[in-house]
Amino acid sequence: MDTPEKHELVAPICSNFHNTIEFIGRRWMGVVVYSLMDGPKRFHEISANIPGISDRLLTERLNELIKEGLATKTQLVSSTKSEYKLTPKGLALKEVIAAIHNWTDQCRTL
Amino acid sequence: MDTPEKHELVAPICSNFHNTIEFIGRRWMGVVVYSLMDGPKRFHEISANIPGISDRLLTERLNELIKEGLATKTQLVSSTKSEYKLTPKGLALKEVIAAIHNWTDQCRTL
C-alpha cells in the first residue's frame, strides 16, 4: 500500500489544472517567471527587478522552478556568480502570462 | 502623509500583473473559479466539485471573489440556500484558464 500523501505535489505540476495553478500561483512565483521571460538573469538582477521580494523567498522560488524543470541554474566562473534561465517548459508559460495581461487590461471595461 | 501599507492589496487586483496573479493564485482560488465557469452553483455543489477544500476556505475564497467583483451571491428563498455566479469580469478569466490548460497539455512534450 502506498502512503497517502494528502495535498503534497507528488505528481508533476503540469499533470492537471489544479497542480499547475497552485504552483505558478505561489507567492512571488508569477513575477519571478515574468522576470526571467526576457532572457537569463543573475540572482541580484531578478531581485532588483522585483521590489519587495526577499532573498530567502527568491532562492526558494528559483529552486522550485529548477526542481520542476522550468528553469536551470548555471554557476559562472566563481562560486559567487550564478545565472538563471528558463527552459522551454518555462518559456512556454509566456502564453499564460499574456492571458493574464489581457485580462488585466480588459478588466477596466468590465 | 498616507500610512504605508506594505504588501496589502489596496489597488484593485487587476491593476497589474503581480496583483492579478497573486490573487488568482491563492490556494484553491483557481479551481473555485474553474468550478463556477460552467454556470451558477450552490455552495455545496462547488464543495462537492473540489475534493479536499474545506468549508472555511471555500467561504473565504468566495467572499474574496465577491469583494473583487468577480462573482456575486444570491440568497435563494430561504436563508439556508445561496447561489454563486461569476460576473463578466470573472467569466473573462476563461482565457487564462484555457492558457493554463494548454500549457498543461503541451508540457508532456517539453
Add this chain to the structure above:
DNA sequence: TCTCAAACTTACTAATGGTAAGTTAATTTT
C-alpha cells in the same frame, strides 16, 4: 416534533511567508 441538511463560523494547530541578521567566497577599493 425530531432529525437532517445547507451554509456558515469559531477555535486551534500546522505550514508558509516576512524580516533581518549571519555566512562564505570573490571582487574592488584604499
Add this chain to the structure above:
DNA sequence: AAAATTAACTTACCATTAGTAAGTTTGAGA
C-alpha cells in the same frame, strides 16, 4: 596587501495563512 564590499545564499524567529474539526443557525422533510 589589507580592508571593505558584493553576490548568493542560509538561519532564526515572528506573523500570516491554511488545514482540521467541531459548533451554530435556519429551514425543510419524515
